[in-house]
Amino acid sequence: MEKTDKERIAELEITSAQLEIVSKENKKDIEKLQNTTELLTELKVIAFQNSKQMDRQLEINERQTLQNEKLNLTLTTMDTNLSKLNEEITDINQRVTKIENGSDRGKFDVIAFISNDVPKYIGIAILAAFLAYLGLRQ
Missing domain, CATH: 1.20.5 (Single alpha-helices involved in coiled-coils or other helix-helix interfaces)
Structure with a gap:
């Protein structure tokens, strides 16, 4: 049994319709891939910008660390100087008290x-x- 032309045409139409469906699905998949590619490109740009920003932030952090170390050294020196000054003032106060209480010769x-x-x-x-x-x- 041989197929008639109508049957063959019907089969070809069915095959053609199936191919159109597959083609439309492929077209949708291609559009999705294009969107995904665009998104990946945007993500790549964002990641690059973030990398540059992180590098700048690291430089800023290093400078701040150095400044904090210098400030710490300055504050330590100030603390030492103030401690010495406090000791000297205490000694002077003790000497003045001795002079005031010890003799009236100076009066x-x-x-x-x-x-x-x-x-x-x-x-x-x-x-x-x-x-x-x-x-x-x-």
Whole structure:
């Protein structure tokens, strides 16, 4: 049994329809692949930009680390200097307290000088003037 032309045409139409369906599916797959390729290209660009940004951030972090180390050294030096200054102030305060409590030699009391010492000096001056008067008279 041989197929008639109509049967062959029907089979060809069915095959043609199946090929069109496959072709449409392939076309959709190709479009998806193109979209995926575009997305991959965009992701590649983004990844490159992120890589560059990370490199810049690493450089910034290294500079900040160096600055922090310098600041730490400065603050340590300041702390040492302030500690020494505090010790010196404590020593000075102790010396001042000893001087203030230890003796009154450094203080000058005007009232005591006038009441005790001035009459002595006046007496000596009168005696000296009297002796000079006597000495010049002879």
